[in-house]
Amino acid sequence: MTWQQAVENVLKEAPGIFGIAAMHLETGETVGHLDEELFQLASAFKIPIMVTMMREVEAGRIRLDQRVTLKWEDRVPGSGILQELDAGAALTVKDLATLMTIVSDNYATDQILELIGGIDKVNEHMHELGLSQIHLRHNCWELLNHCVGMNEPAPSQAGFDEFMRREESGNYELLHDVSMPTRDNNVATPAELNRLLIMIARKEILTEASCELMLDIMRRQHYNSRLPYLLPEGTKVAHKTGTVNAVVNDAGIIYLPEEKGMIAITALSRGVTDKESAELTIARVAKAIYEQAISVRTAD
Numbered sequence: 001m002t003w004q005q006a007v008e009n010v011l012k013e014a015p016g017i018f019g020i021a022a023m024h025l026e027t028g029e030t031v032g033h034l035d036e037e038l039f040q041l042a043s044a045f046k047i048p049i050m051v052t053m054m055r056e057v058e059a060g061r062i063r064l065d066q067r068v069t070l071k072w073e074d075r076v077p078g079s080g081i082l083q084e085l086d087a088g089a090a091l092t093v094k095d096l097a098t099l100m101t102i103v104s105d106n107y108a109t110d111q112i113l114e115l116i117g118g119i120d121k122v123n124e125h126m127h128e129l130g131l132s133q134i135h136l137r138h139n140c141w142e143l144l145n146h147c148v149g150m151n152e153p154a155p156s157q158a159g160f161d162e163f164m165r166r167e168e169s170g171n172y173e174l175l176h177d178v179s180m181p182t183r184d185n186n187v188a189t190p191a192e193l194n195r196l197l198i199m200i201a202r203k204e205i206l207t208e209a210s211c212e213l214m215l216d217i218m219r220r221q222h223y224n225s226r227l228p229y230l231l232p233e234g235t236k237v238a239h240k241t242g243t244v245n246a247v248v249n250d251a252g253i254i255y256l257p258e259e260k261g262m263i264a265i266t267a268l269s270r271g272v273t274d275k276e277s278a279e280l281t282i283a284r285v286a287k288a289i290y291e292q293a294i295s296v297r298t299a300d
Contacts (some may be wrong), residue, residue: 080105
């Protein structure tokens with residue numbers, strides 16, 4: 001069975017529309033399903049943000065040990081833990097990048113975006129890398145605002161409280177659909193996000209140390225109910241999840257055993273009807289590709 005057949009078999013029962021891109025870095029074996037279509041990235045957009053942050057570190061414009069003091073009025077809701085801390089905590093840039101990735105902290109993400117000069121800086125860097133189909137429009141605060149029909153330009157205590165009220169009550173009218181696969185949202189094709197992962201894994205961008213730091217952070221991911229879920233116990237996966245409304249995503253690097261190489265894999269979705277089923281679909285896709293890669297390498 002080919003990789004393509006294995007993936008298509010899994011997607012026959014998918015609870016939504018899935019875009020898949022995967023590549024074995026050593027053999028060049030690939031698979032793609034709707035991999036040239038745009039999908040909302042959700043928190044998978046934190047991968048290009050981290051890459052851009054590391055470029056700024058290498059350029060000497062920010063430092064990994066530089067400390068950022070948290071302010072109560074800057075809190076961002078949604079995933080993460082920093083919104084629960086008292087004001088005045090001072091975290092390093094590396095701490096923020098780690099929290100942005102392993103627990104998808106939205107407050108940490110927006111602090112990093114502010115440090116590096118905003119979303120446009122990320123788009124510029126992606127385009128410099130030849131990744132024109134990775135296009136970001138909103139920071140976390142703006143994205144979450146749209147999810148509950150708000151349009152507050154910047155964080156505030158009043159805005160945070162209003163978001164929480166709307167989310168808890170469900171009493172709001174959407175002004176903008178963040179799930180739409182258009183450049184009005186944070187989007188990418190699975191193929192291009194996977195190309196970015198391949199560049200990181202092959203140490204083709206930035207320095208080798210910077211790439212290894214990003215992979216090390218991604219290997220510490222706490223949310224493992226997608227790509228790693230059905231893989232053999234102990235399998236290393238450096239990845240970043242993403243979820244918003246009817247979007248359930250995961251993207252990363254799977255490390256095969258016995259030095260059999262690495263697989264870069266991106267799974268993006270839209271129109272998901274059941275989150276747990278979507279997570280299981282991503283897990284089954286990863287397992288199918290993993291098993292095909294192992295069987296071929298074993299035969300070789």
